Amino acid sequence: MAVIEFINGKNNTLSALERVLKYITNPAKTEETLKGGHNCGINTAYNEFFMTKSEYSKLKGRQYIHFTQSFAPYDKVTPAMVKQIADELVQMEAFKGFQVAYAVHTDRDHLHTHFVVNTVNMETGMKWKQSAEQLQMMKDNSDEICKKYGLILTQGKSGSRVNRGEYRSKENSHSWKYELYLTVKKVKWIARSKEEFVANMNALGYQVDWSDTRKYITFTNSEGKKCRNRKLYPPEHFTKEALLKAFELNSQRMEARISRSKMEMLLSAVQLVKMDNQLDASRSNYPLSTIEREALKEKIEESKKGKGLNWDKESENSM
Template sequence: MAATRLMALHIVRDRTLAESLKERMDYTEDELKTEQKRYISTYGCDIETADEEFLLSHREYHANVRDIRKKEIIAYQIRQSFKPGEITPEKANEIGYELAMRFTKGDYAFTVCTHTDKKHIHNHIVFNAISMDGKKKFRNFYYSGIALRRISDILCFENGLSIIKPAPYAERKKKGRYSRTKNYTDKKLEFIKDIESKVLTGKGRGYVNWAKKFNAKQMAKTILFLQEHKISSYEELKAITDERSGKVRQLMDSMKAKEALLAENKKYQKAIVDYGRTRKTFVAYKKSGYSKKFYAEHEAELLIYKAAEEVYKNAPGRKIPPMQELRDEYGRILAEKKAEFLEYAQIKKDMNEYLIAKKNLELLYQQEEEKKEREGRDKRTRNSHQKDVL
């Protein structure tokens, strides 16, 4: 289990940018807290000169991109605290490094200092606000804290650690602290807990065989997905996927029907234009007594006229609507088709996550059934042997 927090580090009042960086780095690298800097790792910098390297990136950025602003953000700090007794300092530092790498995508230099001076082992991750190439600055987007927590939860799950489950809003205390009323049960949380216990059981004997069927990272995402969408059972998940699959098929059929209408409309518009453009040529051909010489000289136009005439003959009532009416209809159908496509694309995008979650649960429960079947066969075999002995 790990709690995370993302904080922006500003230039300290009455201090320079360099002094502010050094002050923050000195605290996180404290030898007493990191056991003589034993539990420290870095990316894109050296721990002894990290503040100076951060400063060089800042100078390059401010010289080429823009000047220093008031309340300038110089770096960001991530605090990642683990449950007491659940992890070693070495593993905590390894997870902290992976968290920083995934969150910054390798674009920003960072240091990971694991502190062991408290009951709970915790990481202080400081990453530069300026990219390593000195060309861009990290954007602290609106849901960055949620994204950070999600990555941390996935890493905890991958490494067999527990995950914090937020209490329902009505049960939360002030200042974001969570509590549970006595004997409280939540069907949704029990469902998630059941899945987690099944997955974590595979971490023991027979894990190699289990790992062949499951991707731990994908399963972690599935559990978080179920939590976020408040799905309380496999049946509920299946109902959602079935409903969305039906909607996708309905939209596809509707779009195909509209494509056919658009093609027919376009054919009529083309026939009107071609007929009007080649009508005079056909009249002249008719006046020539259907002369072969005239036909040879104007064959292309006469063939176009003939094709347009066929469209008129095959139209309902041998009549094509006026051009303006056709254009208005074409625009209306096209707008409806575009709206359906946008809806189709969104449902398809969301549905992929639901389908992945559904497939992972099916594999998980299939494994459970296979395990029960094997245990049943072993039990029957033992009973059979005992009867033979008697």
């Protein structure tokens, strides 16, 4: 399984951007077929990055994001497969509108891909905002792609093996622990509270023992098999703290969507009022309706007969 690692460095100058792009495309480290570009050409990335920054007047500050996706030496991957995995990774939602140059390096005992991301979005002009949640979603997405290729799960930078049998059966069907892992991972990014998380897990056939007096959460499937959250991979993503943080983020996103929906409804109502006012203002120009014509005709006839009272005049006389 690949490991995602972000590389910090002096990335606040255009010269640094130029150097890192030259580094990842160095012929001594990669081949032309192992290079790629998302929303840009790999050989014209610097100029395209610069044009985007210039268009939005954002030539200062951080110029790029640099991260790698590395595979352990024992992973049964080829350079072409690693390139294919990289092609899929840059399609995730986080990179929408961002230009990404990347290349697979084959000069080490382990294959790895370097990614360089322009910090300015070519579609919106907004700058890249990196959060812990976004990084986690990127790593989760990388894991999902790697699983499609049957790669072994690894633990941290050391790349130590995790029991493959716990997560994949020989027939490529899911083991019960892997099914639990997928369920918890999915519900984690849907629930907005601990109570909602437990209710959703119950609805999917799992009992959840989440007690404030116990360090770990225990999940029990429909067959009575138990598993603690520390046994799910990677364990730091399924701690009580990590789950509660995800619930809070889900709640904030839902509130933001509701606020946007309310604002859209309010704007629609204001627009309707404006349209009604415009219609009332122009109504005097419309022909009289049948009822209005009949009423006016009767009023004229009564006036000719001398019938009826002039209320305005009567009011004046009575004063």
